[in-house]
Amino acid sequence: MTAPLDAPGKTAEVPPEAVLAGAGVKAIQGRSLGQIAWMRLKRDKVALAGAGVVVLLIITAISAPLIVDVFGHPPNEFHQEMIDTSTMTPKGGTGISGDFLFGVEPVNGRDLFSRVVYGARISLLIAVLATLLSVVIGTAMGVMAGYFGGWVDTLISRTMDVFLAFPLLVFAMALVGVLGQFEQNLGVTGDTLRIGLLIFVIGFFNWPYIGRIIRGQTLSLREREFVDAARSLGARGPYILFREILPNLIAPILIYATLLIPTNVLFEAALSFLGVGIQAPTATWGGMLSQAVKFYNVPHFMFFPGMAIFITVLAFNLFGDGLRDALDPKTSR
Amino acid sequence: MNKRSAVAFAAAGAALSLGLSACGGGGGETTPADGSSGAPAAAEAFNAGLEAVFNPSDKKGGVLKMAISEDWDSVDPGDTYYALSWNLIRIYGRSLVTYTPAPGAEGRKLSPDLAESLGESSDDGKTWTYKLRAGLKFEDGTPITSKDVKYAVLRSMDKETLVNGPTYFNDWLDLPKDFKSVYKTPDVNTDSAIETPDDQTIVFHLKKAYAGFDNFAALPGTIPVPKDKDTGVKYREKVIASGPYKFDKVEPGKQYTLVRNEHWDPATDPIRKALPDSYEISLGVNADDLDNRVLAGDLHIDLAGSGVQPAALGRVLGDPALKARADNPTGARTWYTSIMSNVPPLDNVDCRRAIIFAADRVGLQNAYGGEFAGGDIATGLMPPSIGGWKKLDLYPTGTGDVEKAKEALTACGKPEGFETVMAYRADRPKEKAIAESLQQSLGKAGIKLDLKGYPTGDYFALYAGKPDFVKKNGIGLATNGWGADWNDGFGFMSQIVDSRTIRESGGNYNLSITDKEIDAKIDEALLETDVAKRDAIWGEIDQRVMEQAYVLPSVWSKSVLVRPQGATNVFVTGAFDMYDYLNLGLE
Numbered sequence: 063m064t065a066p067l068d069a070p071g072k073t074a075e076v077p078p079e080a081v082l083a084g085a086g087v088k089a090i091q092g093r094s095l096g097q098i099a100w101m102r103l104k105r106d107k108v109a110l111a112g113a114g115v116v117v118l119l120i121i122t123a124i125s126a127p128l129i130v131d132v133f134g135h136p137p138n139e140f141h142q143e144m145i146d147t148s149t150m151t152p153k154g155g156t157g158i159s160g161d162f163l164f165g166v167e168p169v170n171g172r173d174l175f176s177r178v179v180y181g182a183r184i185s186l187l188i189a190v191l192a193t194l195l196s197v198v199i200g201t202a203m204g205v206m207a208g209y210f211g212g213w214v215d216t217l218i219s220r221t222m223d224v225f226l227a228f229p230l231l232v233f234a235m236a237l238v239g240v241l242g243q244f245e246q247n248l249g250v251t252g253d254t255l256r257i258g259l260l261i262f263v264i265g266f267f268n269w270p271y272i273g274r275i276i277r278g279q280t281l282s283l284r285e286r287e288f289v290d291a292a293r294s295l296g297a298r299g300p301y302i303l304f305r306e307i308l309p310n311l312i313a314p315i316l317i318y319a320t321l322l323i324p325t326n327v328l329f330e331a332a333l334s335f336l337g338v339g340i341q342a343p344t345a346t347w348g349g350m351l352s353q354a355v356k357f358y359n360v361p362h363f364m365f366f367p368g369m370a371i372f373i374t375v376l377a378f379n380l381f382g383d384g385l386r387d388a389l390d391p392k393t394s395r
Numbered sequence: 396m397n398k399r400s401a402v403a404f405a406a407a408g409a410a411l412s413l414g415l416s417a418c419g420g421g422g423g424e425t426t427p428a429d430g431s432s433g434a435p436a437a438a439e440a441f442n443a444g445l446e447a448v449f450n451p452s453d454k455k456g457g458v459l460k461m462a463i464s465e466d467w468d469s470v471d472p473g474d475t476y477y478a479l480s481w482n483l484i485r486i487y488g489r490s491l492v493t494y495t496p497a498p499g500a501e502g503r504k505l506s507p508d509l510a511e512s513l514g515e516s517s518d519d520g521k522t523w524t525y526k527l528r529a530g531l532k533f534e535d536g537t538p539i540t541s542k543d544v545k546y547a548v549l550r551s552m553d554k555e556t557l558v559n560g561p562t563y564f565n566d567w568l569d570l571p572k573d574f575k576s577v578y579k580t581p582d583v584n585t586d587s588a589i590e591t592p593d594d595q596t597i598v599f600h601l602k603k604a605y606a607g608f609d610n611f612a613a614l615p616g617t618i619p620v621p622k623d624k625d626t627g628v629k630y631r632e633k634v635i636a637s638g639p640y641k642f643d644k645v646e647p648g649k650q651y652t653l654v655r656n657e658h659w660d661p662a663t664d665p666i667r668k669a670l671p672d673s674y675e676i677s678l679g680v681n682a683d684d685l686d687n688r689v690l691a692g693d694l695h696i697d698l699a700g701s702g703v704q705p706a707a708l709g710r711v712l713g714d715p716a717l718k719a720r721a722d723n724p725t726g727a728r729t730w731y732t733s734i735m736s737n738v739p740p741l742d743n744v745d746c747r748r749a750i751i752f753a754a755d756r757v758g759l760q761n762a763y764g765g766e767f768a769g770g771d772i773a774t775g776l777m778p779p780s781i782g783g784w785k786k787l788d789l790y791p792t793g794t795g796d797v798e799k800a801k802e803a804l805t806a807c808g809k810p811e812g813f814e815t816v817m818a819y820r821a822d823r824p825k826e827k828a829i830a831e832s833l834q835q836s837l838g839k840a841g842i843k844l845d846l847k848g849y850p851t852g853d854y855f856a857l858y859a860g861k862p863d864f865v866k867k868n869g870i871g872l873a874t875n876g877w878g879a880d881w882n883d884g885f886g887f888m889s890q891i892v893d894s895r896t897i898r899e900s901g902g903n904y905n906l907s908i909t910d911k912e913i914d915a916k917i918d919e920a921l922l923e924t925d926v927a928k929r930d931a932i933w934g935e936i937d938q939r940v941m942e943q944a945y946v947l948p949s950v951w952s953k954s955v956l957v958r959p960q961g962a963t964n965v966f967v968t969g970a971f972d973m974y975d976y977l978n979l980g981l982e
Contacts, residue, residue, distance in 0.1 A: 138834075150705065168705070252845060359709045
């Protein structure tokens with residue numbers, strides 16, 4: 063889950079061959095590509111703020127039980143004493159107090175703060191793992207298509223076209239809905255099944271976006287001098303792929319992974335909103351929003367999960383943008 | 396009674412068979428309890444329209460504006476199973492008898508409409524005769540005869556063409572075997588089921604006696620349909636009116652407008668006032684927008700009659716001025732949770748009782764919307780407006796009694812509790828809230844629930860209503876709800892407690908009750924001709940259901956309705972538990 067944060071460090075380990083490729087830069091600055099990127103990133107205050115928020119979110123998600131223990135109540139615990147039973151809305155409008163930081167849900171009075179905090183776990187877990195899946199498939203397919211060319215390229219590229227043409231949201235709704243009914247056959251149940259399904263659906267159908275970019279990069283990389291040099295020295299396919307080409311793809315992979323995470327956060331929220339996500343009573347941001355729609359007279363119910371999604375997506379996007387500016391040598395600053 | 400009424404948003408047609416026998420065979424005279432005939436008039440206050448007529452008047456004119464957030468099945472009298480539709484249909488169609496336009500329980504009594512009087516039975520309740528009034532005409536001026544009524548009833552039975560609506564006539568009329576439908580076998584002689592000796596007389600012949608046949612005669616299926624104008628399923632686009640209004644514009648899914656039918660003769664109709672000049676009915680209006688427009692006064696009636704949305708609820712109950720415009724009727728509908736008696740360990744009655752003891756009954760009430768929008772905490776399966784109802788006091792109705800639950804668990808041999816699966820309709824937020832509430836309260840007694848949401852559309856056909864799916868998935872609890880077609884034990888209970896209605900192929904509404912004693916009592920009730928004794932038997936069945944803990948009742952449903960501004964003769968009819976649409980007028 064911490065992969066994006068290690069970004070600057072990992073880039074610093076780029077093998078010497080790759081650095082040789084950027085020899086012009088080295089001659090002037092005397093620094094490695096990773097060092098340059100890190101320097102640029104440090105200057106980008108907005109990206110750093112984004113990174114800070116992302117770190118905070120991850121800490122929140124991991125330590126949710128601790129936070130809730132101190133500041134809230136168990137996320138599924140009812141507090142009907144907080145509800146006005148004639149209108150089913152929280153007493154006093156929102157129920158916000160020192161005891162309930164974000165107020166309570168209408169109808170059953172569950173602690174909104176605890177549910178938003180626990181919601182972060184589901185959202186980030188699904189978004190990050192789905193992104194990982196997309197990246198793994200996308201990179202493998204992209205590299206193969208770009209490196210081997212010919213019929214392999216044709217086959218993979220057309221497959222990507224087919225995947226891109228899928229009405230993803232509609233398809234995901236159908237798939238999650240249908241597969242969710244075959245619990246005994248799949249051998250897992252409840253939240254585990256749902257989370258797994260969502261990760262699979264979101265991750266598996268998003269890989270062509272990253273696959274296309276990787277294919278393009280590979281196409282240009284395999285014609286570069288250092289690859290020719292390696293080949294003329296007798297290096298074979300696997301060596302060239304893993305030692306020459308892949309290390310040079312780490313920058314675009316990192317950038318697009320960071321930018322894919324917020325998309326997936328939104329996608330998971332959309333699926334939960336439409337009712338095919340995680341099942342009750344587990345808290346998810348999208349699921350809370352979908353419930354809140356019916357209670358527009360209790361605006362705080364929509365505000366807090368909505369803000370959580372907004373902040374998460376914004377933070378990841380800002381950080382991703384900054385990372386791209388820092389890693390991509392072609393960006394002019 | 397069957398599918399539609401279980402899924403319809405407020406399908407609760409109702410008529411008191413007690414009341415029926417009181418006026419059974421009586422003359423054609425009724426006293427409509429409206430303003431003009433001296434019924435009590437109500438001042439503006441909460442529940443003012445429940446037991447009295449609010450703002451009575453005889454002033455004619457104006458356009459009555461109605462709207463609904465979705466659409467209902469059909470305006471065709473032979474093809475509809477929504478309470479709102481059965482209520483509205485009476486402005487353009489006249490059935491043999493209908494519910495008296497009067498507030499409260501009086502509205503459950505039947506009045507003759509096309510017929511001169513309520514049905515006269517002979518042959519020990521197997522034959523029912525009605526005489527039509529003289530001078531009845533369709534909107535095109537042709538006279539209405541008993542043959543039009545007969546044709547309408549026969550066509551309403553073709554559930555392959557007209558898929559919506561009850562099947563009472565199919566189940567009870569003594570039809571010849573070779574009769575399939577008026578469309579497929581138009582030439583088969585059906586006199587063994589319905590006879591029309593002359594143009595004014597219609598005689599129904601039943602397979603077995605049924606003392607409550609007037610309830611059948613009140614079904615929209617008896618609204619006459621001229622055979623030469625019938626276009627099967629397309630008849631809904633051009634319904635021929637027999638009541639005081641006829642369709643002017645019909646835009647399916649968008650709007651209907653109705654204008655006066657000049658061939659309707661008030662002299663033939665003692666119950667209708669026909670006050671507005673026209674009706675405007677808009678379909679597909681956003682539900683929240685609709686509430687706001689009713690509150691603001693630029694719309695008169697939310698046709699659905701199922702109460703305001705949660706957002707408007709807060710406004711209405713929070714503001715004394717708005718609350719004074721609201722009514723809070725109780726419907727003949729129970730929301731409950733079926734406890735599967737064939738899924739271990741719930742095959743043991745003590746384990747089932749433990750669930751009822753542990754359940755937070757207030758939490759369940761809140762899940763359905765609280766005391767006003769949800770309903771009163773139910774102590775039995777049968778709602779209070781059903782004949783034979785008695786108050787049961789077998790379980791506490793507080794926030795859950797963990798100790799009693801533990802005792803019951805010990806008696807059941809599971810002192811540490813057990814795990815089971817709870818099914819609910821995933822796209823119904825209230826049922827989701829029920830499942831979440833039970834998971835919390837049962838958890839305190841050691842009963843762990845695994846919640847599973849299933850799609851509403853196939854809930855009964857493929858999931859909770861399919862016995863082998865329930866067993867295979869170990870579903871111990873399932874949310875459920877039922878509304879009466881009319882207010883007697885037969886009209887409410889027969890489909891949900893009789894084990895012989897359970898089909899292995901699925902589509903069951905009785906999810907959990909397989910009890911030989913109950914089956915025997917049902918048979919006893921069907922044969923019993925004395926109404927008081929019959930009602931008492933249904934009361935005993937209700938008690939047996941609760942003693943054996945086959946269901947965990949949540950609420951007897953209530954709704955918050957807002958009286959229209961500027962409208963007259965506003966009251967809640969006990970027949971449908973929504974505003975009576977028959978005699979509304981404008982100031």
